[in-house]
Amino acid sequence: MPRLLYLCENINFIVPNANIKLEKVEVMLPGCESLPDVIQDISPDLDSYYLVKRLPVVELVKEEFVKEILRKGHFTGISVGTRVDNHTVVAVLPSGHLILSVDKDLYQELGLSGKPSKYTGRNATRFVVEIDLFNANHSNGKKQYNRVLWSLKDRLNLTFNFIFSWEPINEEKVNFMQLTRLWDKYVLEDLSIVSHTIQKTQTTVVPKLSHNQSLVSTPGDGQDVSSIYEYIGTISCDANQVGGPGIYSSSYTCPEPCEEVKGITCQRWSGLISSEKIKQLLKALRSFVKSDAFVPWAALTVHGFDDSPVSWWRKEHGFHKNGCNLYTILILPDDTYWLYMAIGTNDECP
């Protein structure tokens, strides 16, 4: 049975640096009938990411790639079409770590040292191999480097379809040409971030959150943190059923106390989105909520890939029944935030 674990923190400042791979970002604004310009201007659909097919994993560990690309920008990549519960998944983090989540047979054939997965019981059937590409021993001529190259190329030539995004530190376009030069045998396809809007333009009720509200609800209080999170989920899933005490199909109603707003806008962007973009969105939402009196709060939800091999703070992530891997930041006008971290069954509590 899927386990519930989520944390809610009440904080005055944010350092979003959770290190999970970001697949979808949602912004929810009650009180707005359309996405405000200040958010539209920094919308992630102006960014793009890339797909490269049948890329050998060995290309990600070569010294030239690490020097010219990884060290000179934020590179994030993950294999696509692979599932963390039964295939091999490869991921590269901006911290310079290459993570391989493999099954037992491949692990034995590969010959690299790794750890058994925490989520497969006593007889481990999955292993996680982590290679630190920024380590001083990972350079030409060293034993570790030669071993890694030999395992990934000569012993087993593993290839994957891979999506990645790369932000050079110095904003020099010439660095991207370095990447196309290094990977000239492979086709790099430019993909754009897909945007989707859910709008409710009629008058709607939303939970009313008071300033300095405690996270711990008092008995008899109709509203607690989990019911607010559930409300965010109903908007995000585009709930279309009207519920109430006398209605047969659903008894769900908005948690009390609640207030009326003109409408709600929920904008979703899908694709490989960088954490820098999340920080920009958060900053823009924060100032927007403070400046607009009709917007009682805003919610920023970030979903990671279900099949990512790592989640919070580079800890192992498994799929179990849903692979959920997301967090929501609820922004209030008095500069406080509620951070909900929804942790899956096969994940560690951060």
Added chain:
Amino acid sequence: MEGEFERIVLKSPQYHYMMVQLDLFGAKANFDSDLFKNLIVKALKGLHGDVGGSIAVDIIRFEKKSLKSILRVPSIGLVKVWSALTLYSSHNDKPCHFKVSKVSPHLPSLSVNSRDFTSELLLEKV
């Protein structure tokens, strides 16, 4: 304005959420959310009796064309609901089955599906 830092960890869910789809094997039927709920209650009563039938299942979202739905189920009744839906096999003497695609204690996680998204990415570019 400085407020107190609070951190709470919630481990016992009150509700679980299921994404289900009713497959009628090509037969046409005119369903609305009340009829769909009736079917779920019938499935529960059929396997678990009146006790099963009294489990309060709420329909959060219902799509008439595809017969996909998001249900809210009290966590103590999740196993009963899931088993009843899995074993329900005929409606008005016609074969049918419920496909449970996702179950989670977090409702926002049901709004996205990265496996479908990444497989679409690969299909488009073929």
